[in-house]
Amino acid sequence: DSGVTQTPKHLITATGQRVTLRCSPRSGDLSVYWYQQSLDQGLQFLIQYYNGEERAKGNILERFSAQQFPDLHSELNLSSLELGDSALYFCASSASGTGNEQFFGPGTRLTVL
């Protein structure tokens, strides 16, 4: 158990819908990262927040957005969902914003029908 929690574990929805994935980092960790794992793209970095502020952006679509709240939990919002958004979404956390090992949560499996 990494100490990073993600909810829900599974999510099934339809195209065009909007969903919110939630992540709670390890106690004391200030940074939260979101990754997408799909069969065709592999594991890809989406976005990082550090202590409430966006720190780095990766291959995140404009339909996706994230935020980190004062209690340091983070949410990833996915809207206008397409079939290709079906993937495993991981959250990771680290103690600081740079250069530290990241601890991954169990992931949320999103299926878009």
Next chain:
Amino acid sequence: AQSVTQPDIHITVSEGASLELRCNYSYGATPYLFWYVQSPGQGLQLLLKYFSGDTLVQGIKGFEAEFKRSQSSFNLRKPSVHWSDAAEYFCAVGPPYGNKLVFGAGTILRVKS
């Protein structure tokens, strides 16, 4: 651009045999290097990391990895594989003062008895 290559998509070894999983990276400077393991339906667990210093690093579950700067490689090894090691293994690189991890495509390890 940063990239990580894991040339072996699948590897099968007999229980008790030795294991080496290959990882090569392309990076402007010496990055931070990581190996993660993902069991079916699970998140990613950090096996070991290299930041600097001794190029042979020890990790959990009896794994070790050797950083070879001249070959831009960070191969993972285990002297004797157990059936419970069957999983997918990911090599990742990250900038020393940055944030996002770049992952390889993964190597699926199958252990036969």
